Amino acid sequence: MYSVPKLKSFSEAALDKAVEKLRAALKQEAAAVKNGAEQKAFRDRWMARKDGVLTEINDLWLKAAPKDAKRTVGQRVNEIRAIVEGAVKKAEEIRLHPATGPSSRAPSDALDITLPGIRRPLGSEHPVIKTMHEIVSVFRNLGYSVQEGPVIETDYYNFEALNFPPNHPARDTQDTLFIANQESKPQRDRLLLRTHTSPVQIRTMERMKPPVRIVIPGKVHRNDPPDASHSPMFHQVEGLAVDTNITFCDLKGTLDHAMKALFGSSVKTSFRPSFFPFTEPSAEMMVSCFICGGSGKRGSEPCRPCKQTGWIEILGCGMVDPNVYGFVDYDPKKVSGFAFGMGADRIAILKYGVDDIQLFFNGDVRFLEQFG
Ligand SMILES: [Zn+2]
Numbered sequence: 001m002y003s004v005p006k007l008k009s010f011s012e013a014a015l016d017k018a019v020e021k022l023r024a025a026l027k028q029e030a031a032a033v034k035n036g037a038e039q040k041a042f043r044d045r046w047m048a049r050k051d052g053v054l055t056e057i058n059d060l061w062l063k064a065a066p067k068d069a070k071r072t073v074g075q076r077v078n079e080i081r082a083i084v085e086g087a088v089k090k091a092e093e094i095r096l097h098p099a100t101g102p103s104s105r106a107p108s109d110a111l112d113i114t115l116p117g118i119r120r121p122l123g124s125e126h127p128v129i130k131t132m133h134e135i136v137s138v139f140r141n142l143g144y145s146v147q148e149g150p151v152i153e154t155d156y157y158n159f160e161a162l163n164f165p166p167n168h169p170a171r172d173t174q175d176t177l178f179i180a181n182q183e184s185k186p187q188r189d190r191l192l193l194r195t196h197t198s199p200v201q202i203r204t205m206e207r208m209k210p211p212v213r214i215v216i217p218g219k220v221h222r223n224d225p226p227d228a229s230h231s232p233m234f235h236q237v238e239g240l241a242v243d244t245n246i247t248f249c250d251l252k253g254t255l256d257h258a259m260k261a262l263f264g265s266s267v268k269t270s271f272r273p274s275f276f277p278f279t280e281p282s283a284e285m286m287v288s289c290f291i292c293g294g295s296g297k298r299g300s301e302p303c304r305p306c307k308q309t310g311w312i313e314i315l316g317c318g319m320v321d322p323n324v325y326g327f328v329d330y331d332p333k334k335v336s337g338f339a340f341g342m343g344a345d346r347i348a349i350l351k352y353g354v355d356d357i358q359l360f361f362n363g364d365v366r367f368l369e370q371f372g
Pocket of ligand 1: 289291292293295303304305306307308309
């Protein structure tokens with residue numbers, strides 16, 4: 001074991017040699033420290049005020065040095081003190097945190113199974129998407145297949161082929177975002193964000209011969225300033241059935257069944273005339289209010305979702321306008337069919353009692369996690 005020698009010479013060379021020996025001894029003893037008791041002994045041996053190595057060095061080297069060497073020896077002793085303190089501190093760290101110590105045998109990437117894990121919260125289906133899936137599954141059970149199409153559409157598919165001629169006033173109700181710098185293209189090829197999922201009806205009929213039974217979920221856009229019941233982006237689920245001998249009775253029966261599947265077997269449906277360019281005749285369908293049971297009242301309070309009427313307007317529908325068949329090479333004398341479309345966001349609002357459509361799109365987890 002190292003013991004502090006008396007110095008015969010205080011020359012730089014002699015000091016270098018003495019310091020080198022001390023450092024080697026310090027390193028060796030530090031490496032041998034394996035537990036708390038040894039670490040304490042190591043510390044005391046080198047740093048104890050009364051008889052530690054540092055104290056001895058102070059006595060045997062600094063105090064014994066001749067006057068003209070005191071300054072140099074003093075500097076060396078300070079350096080040694082720093083080195084010893086560093087080594088003692090390191091030995092203590094290694095004892096306390098064995099995995100992080102450089103001389104520890106544990107590899108630095110060792111798995112510590114006692115550490116708490118990283119919590120990854122489970123996501124859940126967005127309430128609007130969930131509602132769309134529910135609507136789609138009702139029609140799938142009736143034998144409808146699911147079709148989708150592009151959100152960026154041409155004027156032709158979004159308007160013209162659906163019997164909205166250029167400059168037709170019905171286009172005003174479906175203003176949307178148009179892609180810029182397309183003035184050089186003919187109007188029918190200009191791109192826009194689709195205002196309804198109906199272009200997918202045209203695209204499907206171009207590819208398929210009747211019978212056609214499709215349900216079309218998707219995102220649509222309109223120039224509607226955002227408020228509690230409007231959003232410039234929303235979701236539709238649309239349906240189309242074309243075959244021989246399809247009548248308005250089939251439309252009514254299908255939709256009545258679908259509403260009972262969605263809102264409960266006690267809901268009633270009611271139709272009133274409406275207008276859409278691509279259906280003739282057209283209708284709006286209402287369901288009896290499934291919140292107040294059609295009474296218009298909730299206890300003594302008025303029922304807000306149905307505006308006290310007992311009825312909720314839920315979708316638009318109608319028999320496919322024969323003009324539309326002209327765009328897809330169907331013979332209107334041989335086939336007939338119906339189409340319907342509903343806002344998935346609006347149905348989600350009614351189903352979950354949400355009072356502001358914006359909540360669906362703000363991305364606030366505190367709101368969304370309620371539907372998990
Ligand atoms: Zn009501």
